[in-house]
Amino acid sequence: MTMQPRELAEKIAKIADDKKGKDILLLNMEGISYMTDYFVIASASNTTLVRAIADAIEDKLAEQQVFCNHKEGYNDGRWVLMDFGDAVVHVFLEEERNFYNLEQLWADAPSEEFKGTDDGE
Incomplete structure (x- = not known):
């Protein structure tokens, strides 16, 4: 299945949200x-x-024939990086995210907070 980059990023964000990911952010890296x-x-x-x-x-994503090209940090579980080509995923332990601050590092990239489902938690 071929997805547009934006569609892939939104699908990843939705999956992370469904699994209780927090502070999900999409950074548009096109041209950057x-x-x-x-x-x-x-x-x-x-x-x-x-x-x-x-x-x-x-x-x-594998169920939809979209496969991870590369994955790092899984065993440690503090920062997992997953490369899906058109989208790169960073799943951080909260304190690691604060330390590395990718949002600041890539401040030139247009960003958008993912508005997921609010189940009252």
Whole structure:
């Protein structure tokens, strides 16, 4: 299945949100980075949840024939990076995200907070 970069980024954000990812942000990297069109950044409160979010993203996209080209940091579970070509996913432990601050590093990229479902939690 072929998806447009924006559609892929939104699908990744939705999966992360469904798995209780926090502060999900889409960074439009078109014209800024040759590596990818979108960064999707999400936080989680513990390493188990970081890995669960990464697993869900990989599994749900594989069901649609979209496969991860490269994955780093999974075993440690503090910052999992997943490369899907048109979108690169960063799932952070909250304190790691604050430390590395990709939003500031890529401040030139238009950003958009993902407005997921609010289930009252």
